[in-house]
Amino acid sequence: MTPELAARLIDAIGAFLLFTMIHILAASQLYRAIYVVAAQSVFIALAGAVLGAATDNLDLWIIAIVTLLVKAILLPWLLFGVVRRIRIHREIVSVIPITVTLAIAGVIVVVAFHLSSSLGSVTQAITGNALPVGISLTLMGVLVMMSRRTALVQMIGLFASENGIFFTAMAVSQGMPLIIEIGVILDVILGALVMGVLVLRVRSSIDSDIADLDRLRG
Amino acid sequence: MSSLLWILPLVPTSFGLLMLGVRDRRWLNALDLASNALVATLVVALAQHVMSAGPLRAAGVFAADAVTILFLALVAFLGLTTAIYTVGWMRHKVAAGEIPERRLPVYFALIQIFIATMLVTVVADNLGVLWIAMEGTTITSALLVGFARDRDGLEAAWKYIIVTTIGISFGLFGTVLIYAAAAHAQGGVPEGAMNFTTIVAIAPTLDPGIVRIGFIFALIGYGTKAGLAPVHMWLPDAHSQAPTPVSALLSGALIKCALFGIIRFHTIARGACGPAFAGDLLLLFGLVSVVVATPFILTQQDVKRLLGYHSVEHVGIVAFGLGIGGPLGTYAALLHVLNHGVTKALVFFVAGDAIGRCGSRDMRRIRGLLRVAPFAGTFLMLGAFSLAGTPPFSIFISELLVIQAGLAGGHTLAVALFLAMVVVIFAGLIHHAGKMAFGAPEPSVHAGEEPRSGLLAMSLLAAVMLALGLTVPVPLHDVLVRAAEVTLGM
Numbered sequence: 001m002t003p004e005l006a007a008r009l010i011d012a013i014g015a016f017l018l019f020t021m022i023h024i025l026a027a028s029q030l031y032r033a034i035y036v037v038a039a040q041s042v043f044i045a046l047a048g049a050v051l052g053a054a055t056d057n058l059d060l061w062i063i064a065i066v067t068l069l070v071k072a073i074l075l076p077w078l079l080f081g082v083v084r085r086i087r088i089h090r091e092i093v094s095v096i097p098i099t100v101t102l103a104i105a106g107v108i109v110v111v112a113f114h115l116s117s118s119l120g121s122v123t124q125a126i127t128g129n130a131l132p133v134g135i136s137l138t139l140m141g142v143l144v145m146m147s148r149r150t151a152l153v154q155m156i157g158l159f160a161s162e163n164g165i166f167f168t169a170m171a172v173s174q175g176m177p178l179i180i181e182i183g184v185i186l187d188v189i190l191g192a193l194v195m196g197v198l199v200l201r202v203r204s205s206i207d208s209d210i211a212d213l214d215r216l217r218g
Numbered sequence: 219m220s221s222l223l224w225i226l227p228l229v230p231t232s233f234g235l236l237m238l239g240v241r242d243r244r245w246l247n248a249l250d251l252a253s254n255a256l257v258a259t260l261v262v263a264l265a266q267h268v269m270s271a272g273p274l275r276a277a278g279v280f281a282a283d284a285v286t287i288l289f290l291a292l293v294a295f296l297g298l299t300t301a302i303y304t305v306g307w308m309r310h311k312v313a314a315g316e317i318p319e320r321r322l323p324v325y326f327a328l329i330q331i332f333i334a335t336m337l338v339t340v341v342a343d344n345l346g347v348l349w350i351a352m353e354g355t356t357i358t359s360a361l362l363v364g365f366a367r368d369r370d371g372l373e374a375a376w377k378y379i380i381v382t383t384i385g386i387s388f389g390l391f392g393t394v395l396i397y398a399a400a401a402h403a404q405g406g407v408p409e410g411a412m413n414f415t416t417i418v419a420i421a422p423t424l425d426p427g428i429v430r431i432g433f434i435f436a437l438i439g440y441g442t443k444a445g446l447a448p449v450h451m452w453l454p455d456a457h458s459q460a461p462t463p464v465s466a467l468l469s470g471a472l473i474k475c476a477l478f479g480i481i482r483f484h485t486i487a488r489g490a491c492g493p494a495f496a497g498d499l500l501l502l503f504g505l506v507s508v509v510v511a512t513p514f515i516l517t518q519q520d521v522k523r524l525l526g527y528h529s530v531e532h533v534g535i536v537a538f539g540l541g542i543g544g545p546l547g548t549y550a551a552l553l554h555v556l557n558h559g560v561t562k563a564l565v566f567f568v569a570g571d572a573i574g575r576c577g578s579r580d581m582r583r584i585r586g587l588l589r590v591a592p593f594a595g596t597f598l599m600l601g602a603f604s605l606a607g608t609p610p611f612s613i614f615i616s617e618l619l620v621i622q623a624g625l626a627g628g629h630t631l632a633v634a635l636f637l638a639m640v641v642v643i644f645a646g647l648i649h650h651a652g653k654m655a656f657g658a659p660e661p662s663v664h665a666g667e668e669p670r671s672g673l674l675a676m677s678l679l680a681a682v683m684l685a686l687g688l689t690v691p692v693p694l695h696d697v698l699v700r701a702a703e704v705t706l707g708m
Contacts, residue, residue: 115431118427119425119427119431120425121402122398122399122425122427122428125398125399125401125402126398131398134391134394138387138388141384142384145380151376154380155380158380158384161384162387165390165391165394168391168394169390169394169397172394172397172401172408173398173401173402173408176397177344177408177412180344180346180347180412183350184349184350184353184390186350187350187353187357190354190357191356191357191383194357194360195379195380198360198364198372198375201364201367202369202376205372206369210372210373210376211376211380213372213373213376214373215370215373216373216454216458218514218518
């Protein structure tokens with residue numbers, strides 16, 4: 001695969017990633033948000049495969065497979081498991097009106113692209129538009145977390161945010177060293193498990209959403 | 219000698235795994251003490267080697283220079299004193315039925331793994347390893363924060379893990395950007411482009427634009443974990459709800475490990491974009507932290523939350539000192555890391571003791587500690603005076619040096635604002651502490667004997683706190699001077 005083709009494919013995947021992110025931001029149902037973040041992770045794995053083919057780097061292929069297994073299958077399965085255990089199917093309530101959230105998301109994308117186009121030759125080290133797309137995804141993930149007070153949606157925002165980092169990290173020259181990437185994914189899994197345990201514990205002891213607790217202040 | 223860097227984190231890890239199979243509380247305490255004593259011994263050996271034979275590197279994963287030694291010493295010392303304090307504290311908790319005996323192995327194992335992740339954080343040379351270990355500290359300590367499984371503890375644990383995980387993911391993005399810059403500067407060769415020592419060596423050739431963005435991301439990321447305002451909201455919750463020995467480790471050691479991350483990126487940014495950019499940001503965030511913490515310190519009623527806000531203030535002071543920069547400002551900031559860690563562990567121990575006696579964390583109900591527990595009451599006053607920056611205690615020295623460096627660097631306005639806040643905080647803290655130490659204790663207060671282990675831990679901390687206030691010993695002075703040079707990229 002030529003570098004030009006890889007860059008074009010990465011740009012296309014980047015567009016899909018932004019599209020899925022908008023969906024997560026606007027999602028009004030928990031199930032749908034989980035499916036979309038899983039789909040987003042499939043695109044990340046795809047990006048890993050494209051970059052692996054373009055750079056002839058076996059490590060990137062391994063990272064692509066691990067991403068697919070962990071972020072597209074294991075973590076969504078974990079989220080569904082928690083949803084089933086706490087038996088909530090309620091709609092996601094937004095703290096910020098959805099139109100405002102989407103407007104902020106638009107601003108984030110514009111600023112991210114403007115920021116990376118202001119950089120010099122160093123952007124050659126990163127394939128295609130992976131840098132601005134990665135920055136946008138990361139910031140929009142934070143936006144998801146801030147605009148909802150539902151524990152599971154906050155976790156989805158976190159995973160989406162991390163997807164942005166993975167996307168940029170893969171596109172840097174030969175990708176991050178494999179061992180680091182594996183360590184990061186291990187942290188993501190362990191963190192998700194601990195969060196899941198905390199959510200279930202609060203649900204079973206005081207029957208409330210952990211993200212809704214607000215007795216500690218001042 | 220470099221194999222020591224691998225052995226160091228393995229010690230608490232293996233002790234932690236071993237503890238999972240131990241049921242008896244006394245054995246668990248003994249193993250806890252043994253593990254921390256062993257780590258402390260290794261750190262001393264490592265310090266002697268690094269100071270006489272220069273920095274160590276291990277396979278591009280771990281490294282030890284003077285900055286590492288300073289933070290290792292803090293983590294090891296606080297680990298050991300916390301293990302000593304835990305002996306009496308845990309006996310009381312188990313006797314009172316607050317912690318069921320069957321959950322003890324998990325508690326002790328988590329503490330050991332938590333210490334191991336902190337050790338990896340500060341010996342990491344690879345910035346990716348630094349990040350992985352930092353996130354590891356969050357995962358282990360979140361379980362410890364919510365260990366009591368009560369409503370407030372779980373709320374604090376959730377806020378802690380969700381805010382610091384998303385925060386620290388910015389740190390990973392910063393790491394990726396610096397990695398991209400370093401790989402580009404090496405002509406597309408990624409080998410070593412994630413290692414701090416390699417990056418610092420080529421720092422002047424890095425693209426300043428991308429390093430600037432990378433530093434901002436890293437500062438937000440590690441700053442969240444360190445508790446710098448305005449991303450400190452989780453800190454008073456987590457540090458106040460955690461079990462007392464965990465609070466001491468979180469406030470004394472962990473947030474310092476996050477500062478270690480900031481220091482590493484600061485050094486890189488200085489090399490690539492000159493001293494002004496990173497320094498000004500740190501100065502600003504440091505000052506904002508001190509200012510933001512002040513009103514909360516004055517109006518606080520919960521003693522452990524009060525100490526949490528003090529951590530925001532003191533992390534701010536460290537960032538302020540780093541921001542002022544120069545050999546003196548950096549020296550002062552690094553000394554402050556040590557001074558605040560030691561003092562904060564001491565006051566958390568005293569607070570834990572007072573809460574146990576008065577059955578409340580509300581400072582309006584903690585009265586007459588000097589009468590019911592003369593030693594703890596004395597340590598409370600000593601710790602409060604030190605925390606407030608009074609001579610002859612250690613924090614006074616480092617704050618004075620920060621101010622001196624600030625004035626010499628021409629930051630008159632910032633120093634004036636800083637001084638005003640410190641004076642107000644002094645008044646507020648002495649007011650709070652005085653009421654807790656003096657006055658008439660409520661009749662319900664539990665007088666009782668003071669556990670010897672707790673007193674030993676407090677005496678060790680207070681001795682160091684006082685000694686560092688009187689003089690900085692020559693070996694420590696050498697470490698600090700070297701560490702300041704490393705931080706400044708000299």
